[in-house]
Amino acid sequence: MIRFESVYFAYEKGKWAVENLNFEIKKGEFVALLGSNGSGKSTIARLTDGLLLPNKGNVFVDGINSKDSPDILKSKVGIVFQNPDDQFVGTTVEEDIAFGLENLNIERKEAHRRVYEITKRLGIFRYLKSSPSMLSGGEKQKVAIAGVLAMQPDYLVLDEVTALLDPVSRKEIFNLVYTIAEENNIGVLYITHISEEVVPVERIILISNGEKIKEGGSEEIFSNYRLLESVGVSVPAIFKVYSFLKRRKPDTSPKELSESTLLNKL
Amino acid sequence: MIKLREVSLTYDIGTIFQSTALKNVSLEIRDKEIVSIVGRIGSGKSTLIQLFNGLIPPDSGKVIVDGIDVNAKNTNLKIIRRKVGLVFQYPEEQFFAESVFDEVSFGPKNMGVSGDELVQCVHSALSDVGLNPEIVSNLSPFNLSGGEKRRVAIASIIAMNPDTIVLDEPTSGLDYLNKKMLISYLKRENAKGKTLVFVTHNMEEVLEIADRVIAMKNGEKIFDGPTEDFFFAGNFVELAGLDAPFLVKAQRLMRKRYANFPFCRTVDEFLKLLKEKYS
Numbered sequence: 405m406i407r408f409e410s411v412y413f414a415y416e417k418g419k420w421a422v423e424n425l426n427f428e429i430k431k432g433e434f435v436a437l438l439g440s441n442g443s444g445k446s447t448i449a450r451l452t453d454g455l456l457l458p459n460k461g462n463v464f465v466d467g468i469n470s471k472d473s474p475d476i477l478k479s480k481v482g483i484v485f486q487n488p489d490d491q492f493v494g495t496t497v498e499e500d501i502a503f504g505l506e507n508l509n510i511e512r513k514e515a516h517r518r519v520y521e522i523t524k525r526l527g528i529f530r531y532l533k534s535s536p537s538m539l540s541g542g543e544k545q546k547v548a549i550a551g552v553l554a555m556q557p558d559y560l561v562l563d564e565v566t567a568l569l570d571p572v573s574r575k576e577i578f579n580l581v582y583t584i585a586e587e588n589n590i591g592v593l594y595i596t597h598i599s600e601e602v603v604p605v606e607r608i609i610l611i612s613n614g615e616k617i618k619e620g621g622s623e624e625i626f627s628n629y630r631l632l633e634s635v636g637v638s639v640p641a642i643f644k645v646y647s648f649l650k651r652r653k654p655d656t657s658p659k660e661l662s663e664s665t666l667l668n669k670l
Numbered sequence: 671m672i673k674l675r676e677v678s679l680t681y682d683i684g685t686i687f688q689s690t691a692l693k694n695v696s697l698e699i700r701d702k703e704i705v706s707i708v709g710r711i712g713s714g715k716s717t718l719i720q721l722f723n724g725l726i727p728p729d730s731g732k733v734i735v736d737g738i739d740v741n742a743k744n745t746n747l748k749i750i751r752r753k754v755g756l757v758f759q760y761p762e763e764q765f766f767a768e769s770v771f772d773e774v775s776f777g778p779k780n781m782g783v784s785g786d787e788l789v790q791c792v793h794s795a796l797s798d799v800g801l802n803p804e805i806v807s808n809l810s811p812f813n814l815s816g817g818e819k820r821r822v823a824i825a826s827i828i829a830m831n832p833d834t835i836v837l838d839e840p841t842s843g844l845d846y847l848n849k850k851m852l853i854s855y856l857k858r859e860n861a862k863g864k865t866l867v868f869v870t871h872n873m874e875e876v877l878e879i880a881d882r883v884i885a886m887k888n889g890e891k892i893f894d895g896p897t898e899d900f901f902f903a904g905n906f907v908e909l910a911g912l913d914a915p916f917l918v919k920a921q922r923l924m925r926k927r928y929a930n931f932p933f934c935r936t937v938d939e940f941l942k943l944l945k946e947k948y949s
Binding site: 440441442486540541542567571597638641642644648670 | 710711712815816817842843844845846847848871872873874911912913915916917919920923924937938940941944945948
């Protein structure tokens with residue numbers, strides 16, 4: 405379990421970037437962190453795997469305090485950022501993914517097997533010998549995610565990985581990560597400013613100015629339009645239609661918050 | 671007015687990287703229109719707009735801006751670039767000046783604007799994108815927030831006072847409020863008489879503000895017409911390899927159910943109509 409216990413963090417004195425933050429992610433759970441630019445999302449990502457350490461409070465991963473052994477945290481928590489171009493180290497996709505495994509002293513044969521398996525699973529096998537820089541944005545991001553997944557982390561932190569992608573690639577990456585995490589019992593913290601993306605997520609944490617504003621499912625998070633506007637997050641069109649239908653047909657449940665079900669109900 | 675006549679372009683001819691970017695594309699951008707150019711990655715949409723101000727010449731065909739053949743030998747490209755301003759994707763990555771004022775004044779200065787007139791022009795461009803010139807002029811552009819940087823980059827094009835502003839993915843990477851602000855500033859520029867052309871992959875934005883859509887696929891133009899037709903007269907969105915947003919799917923359904931169901935640009939407009947239909 406990842407556990408944030410009254411976490412405070414400041415880059416400059418007297419200005420909290422993260423303030424009194426509490427939340428938990430169990431293994432196998434998929435949690436979304438939603439907030440506008442500058443709300444503290446990326447700071448939270450870096451606190452999760454020990455890249456940053458709290459000024460006050462504690463971050464635990466499977467009982468290990470990040471202040472005690474940030475290195476163990478880094479092996480348990482894989483993290484992928486917004487811009488994949490900043491993250492490549494190899495000249496080919498294969499080298500790039502294998503690099504992390506070499507660092508973990510994983511035996512060659514096993515490394516090969518993992519690279520093969522994960523690139524097949526993510527649909528980037530045909531690019532193994534290509535240079536990552538030649539790929540499209542969506543494919544690059546898949547390579548970055550593959551590199552992290554190959555290390556078989558217990559938890560995955562995805563920091564705005566779809567922010568620069570087109571909607572088609574965005575959906576594809578989201579769905580892939582969602583199912584792979586489920587299959588492998590990986591706990592995910594999915595960080596985004598795009599509210600449409602997190603509609604299907606069961607637990608969403610809404611943050612603003614480094615503080616948790618709300619935590620819950622789509623219904624709890626999106627029903628207060630004014631609050632969302634004030635923290636700079638949009639109300640997804642699909643949720644507005646859902647609320648409209650719910651007012652007319654009170655038996656409408658959050659389970660029906662999918663495109664096809666709602667269209668049937670219109 | 672910008673006209674493209676049977677324009678074709680191939681990158682890296684004769685090398686293993688050879689790829690056709692544009693195939694026989696003809697189109698017109700009329701004055702004061704808002705035109706959106708859409709398509710998947712590699713469809714040719716970003717190449718297309720770089721032809722509009724002569725940044726790249728076509729292999730064949732003609733680009734004509736206000737009657738001037740852009741790629742003719744005796745054409746002064748400076749004149750073309752005064753008419754057509756191009757804002758690249760992530761324009762803030764190309765900042766070079768130490769202050770916002772220097773960044774935004776670079777273009778007009780090069781055009782010979784100076785003194786009070788230059789100050790006036792920079793201040794008005796910054797105000798146009800919702801930035802207070804008194805506050806931001808002396809700041810380093812690198813220290814601004816992501817949304818502010820994008821707006822400074824757009825101001826530096828507005829400062830040259832082009833008739834047409836062409837933008838490549840202007841809202842990419844911005845969050846909701848910054849997007850909303852930017853769209854409202856762009857709409858205001860259009861209301862003041864500027865022609866707007868923007869490349870985007872965000873179909874909600876197209877639905878909300880475009881008068882006309884040009885859809886590209888594999889270097890060819892596959893649709894050119896009113897925004898309403900792009901979304902509802904067939905399955906052009908899908909043909910272009912794009913995803914129809916939920917609001918479009920919901921409207922398609924209502925259009926089937928009710929003859930003359932009006933075209934809605936936003937979900938709020940749509941729900942208002944739905945209320946009327948259901949009561």
